[in-house]
Structure formats: structure tokens, C-alpha cells
Amino acid sequence: MVHISVDTERCVGAGQCVLSAPDVFDQDDSGIVLVLEEPADEPGREAARQAGLICPSQAITVKES
Template structure:
């Protein structure tokens, strides 16, 4: 199972995560990341890992168990 966390304090609003998986990540009016789903299905694993990798502020963590 996937468990996503997004640190809104670190987020710089670059929006890369939303491009990686718009079903999981969104941005609020100020561009700060918001999570649409905290535990997305396995089909999102690759996208959310990519988001964590390319986030310029390392605000996204992905746990898998």
C-alpha cells in the first residue's frame, strides 16, 4: 500500500507533482501542494515516486508497505 505525505512548509509551489499525477496531487490558490488521495492504489506507484523524485523542495515522501 502507498502512503503519501506532502510537506506544505517545504513546498515551493513548483507544480511538478501535479504534472506527475494529477489524480493524487493538486495545488491550492497559492500554489501550495494539496493531496487529493493519501493512499492511492498501486497503479499510482510509478507516478508518485516520480513526483517525489522531481519535486525541487523534496516535500513529497512516498512510503510503501
């Protein structure tokens, strides 16, 4: 399992997370990150981890649990 938290103050709306893990992340109308749902399978978790690694403003934290 992983737990995902996002810092909407840090987010700069690049949308990289939406490209990496579209089932997990979205952008609201102002372009800021939204977590749709935590990933249920390993490919989804891996995509979420990648989103965390490439987020330009380091606004995504993926905690393994």
C-alpha cells in the first residue's frame, strides 16, 4: 500500500503527475493537483511514485505503508 499526500501551496500546475498517473491525479479548475484515488495495484503505485519523483515543485509525497 502507499499513501499519497499533496501540498497544494507548493503545486505549480505543471500537470506532470496527470501525465504519469492519470488514474491517481488530476488538476482542478485552477490547475492545482487533486488526488482522485490511491492506486490499488502495483502498476498504479509505480506510476504514483514516478509522479512524486518528477513533480517539479516537489508537492507530492508517496509514503509506503
